[in-house]
Structures are given as C-alpha cells and as structure tokens.
Amino acid sequence: MLWTITIASLLLAGLVFRQMFRREEEQELAGEDAGLAILEFGRAFPDEAIREMITTANGRTVFLRLHDGKAGCMNAHGHHYSCHLIEPGTVRVNGAGPKRLDVKFANAAYEGGTFEFRDERDAAEVSLWLLGSFMPGIASLDPQAAGQPH
Structure with missing residues (x-):
C-alpha cells in the first residue's frame, strides 16, 4: 500500500512540474512571437515602419499600426x-x-474573421487603426479638411 501511494505521489508531482514548465514555455514563445512578427512583416513589406502592434488573446493574429496611418x-x-x-x-x-x-x-477574405482581444481597450484601439486605414492620406490634407481645428 505504501508503494502505491509513493508511486501515485511521484506521478502527480511529475504532472505538476510538467504543467509549470509548459506555462513558462508558452510565455517565452509569446515574447518570441512578437519579435518574429516584426521580422516577418519587415521582410514582406520592407518600406513600412511599424509604430505599434497588438496581438489577439490567443496570440495567433497580430494587428499593426504603421507609420503613415495604414x-x-x-x-x-x-x-x-x-x-x-x-x-x-x-x-x-x-x-x-x-x-x-x-x-x-x-481583397483577402481568408484573413478575416472574428478576433478576440485581451481587453476592451485593445479591441477599441485596433478598430480605430482599421477604420483609420480607410483614408490614410487624410493626415496630409490641411487640418480643416481632416476635421481638426487650426
């Protein structure tokens, strides 16, 4: 009976340690994915400068705010x-x-979908970026045309 309890305890301890290491790995990979995202986007679009990025809650999608309003x-x-x-x-x-x-x-229907963010602030920020990308050239117009005071 003592051996059964000892073996069960060791198996349980092994499962607990495995879960702890898995969480640490996932957190490390999330940090690496942000860097990888920047590198991949830079390779695909070398003339675009990234100002800010927000990932979805599952980390599978990254939305980027670019330097010129795109x-x-x-x-x-x-x-x-x-x-x-x-x-x-x-x-x-x-x-x-x-x-x-x-x-x-x-122009890329397969890229769309429903995206969940970590909080409401991130979702609102990304929606502003996407809506702002409708007319990125408006910032170069005079302030009155852009709806801003002089």
Whole structure:
C-alpha cells in the first residue's frame, strides 16, 4: 500500500512540474512571437515602419499600426505568418462583443474573421487603426479638411 501511494505521489508531482514548465514555455514563445512578427512583416513589406502592434488573446493574429496611418494584419500559420497590408477601403469592421471584432477584408477574405482581444481597450484601439486605414492620406490634407481645428 505504501508503494502505491509513493508511486501515485511521484506521478502527480511529475504532472505538476510538467504543467509549470509548459506555462513558462508558452510565455517565452509569446515574447518570441512578437519579435518574429516584426521580422516577418519587415521582410514582406520592407518600406513600412511599424509604430505599434497588438496581438489577439490567443496570440495567433497580430494587428499593426504603421507609420503613415495604414494598418497591417498578420495571421500565424504554424511557425510562419501570412502578412497583409490593409489597403484603404478594403476592410469592414463590426463589433462582436466587448473584446471582439468581426473583421472582413475585401481583397483577402481568408484573413478575416472574428478576433478576440485581451481587453476592451485593445479591441477599441485596433478598430480605430482599421477604420483609420480607410483614408490614410487624410493626415496630409490641411487640418480643416481632416476635421481638426487650426
């Protein structure tokens, strides 16, 4: 009986340690994925400078805010990303809940879908980036045309 309890305890301890190491690995990979996303997008679009990026809650999709008002989207497919530069007028964004956005791309339907973010702030920020990508050239117009005071 003592041997059975000892073996069961050792198996349980092994499972607990395995789960702890798995969580640490996932956290390390999440940090590496952000760097990998930047490198992959830079390779796909070398002339675009990234200002900010937000990942979805599951870490499979990265939305990028670019230097000139445009936006980008990257979906993870295994160990690589498909990079998508969002052209003005090619995206539809609908709210699908407090932390979720339903995004449809006219020129890449397979890239769209419903994306869940870590919090409402991230979802709102990404929706502003995507809606701002409708007319990225408006920032170069005079302030009155852009709806801003002089």
